[in-house]
Amino acid sequence: MAKQKDKDETAATEELKVHWDDSKMQTHYANVCNASCTREEVTLLFGTNQSWRPGQRDLTVQLSNRIVLSPFAAKRLALLLDATLKKYEASFGEIVIQAPRGNA
Numbered sequence: 001m002a003k004q005k006d007k008d009e010t011a012a013t014e015e016l017k018v019h020w021d022d023s024k025m026q027t028h029y030a031n032v033c034n035a036s037c038t039r040e041e042v043t044l045l046f047g048t049n050q051s052w053r054p055g056q057r058d059l060t061v062q063l064s065n066r067i068v069l070s071p072f073a074a075k076r077l078a079l080l081l082d083a084t085l086k087k088y089e090a091s092f093g094e095i096v097i098q099a100p101r102g103n104a
Contacts, residue, residue, distance in 0.1 A: 032061045042074035043067070 030046035037043065047063040069077065089095060 028064050030064065037071070037074075040070075042069045042071055044069070 028046065030048060032047045032049050034045045035042060036045075044067040045063055046065040046067070047061040050060040050062050051058065085095070
């Protein structure tokens with residue numbers, strides 16, 4: 001019985017191996033993202049800014065993808081993005097974000 005217990009404890013402490021299946025993966029580019037939420041879900045909208053003239057008063061964003069997450073998955077994504085950006089900035093320097101024109 002002690003051998004079975006040792007075997008069970010060893011199996012429980014082994015790391016989970018994740019296999020990423022990219023056979024159906026698609027790639028989309030986005031330079032705009034927006035988020036909204038309800039009690040049950042967080043929604044991310046991704047798109048591309050279609051306006052190219054400086055000083056243009058109207059902005060057109062072509063939405064391409066909507067990702068709906070549970071709040072738990074959204075929290076994990078936020079932590080993952082934070083860690084990834086810290087690593088990026090450690091390698092390439094700080095990313096400086098300017099407030100959009102017209103917003104104080």
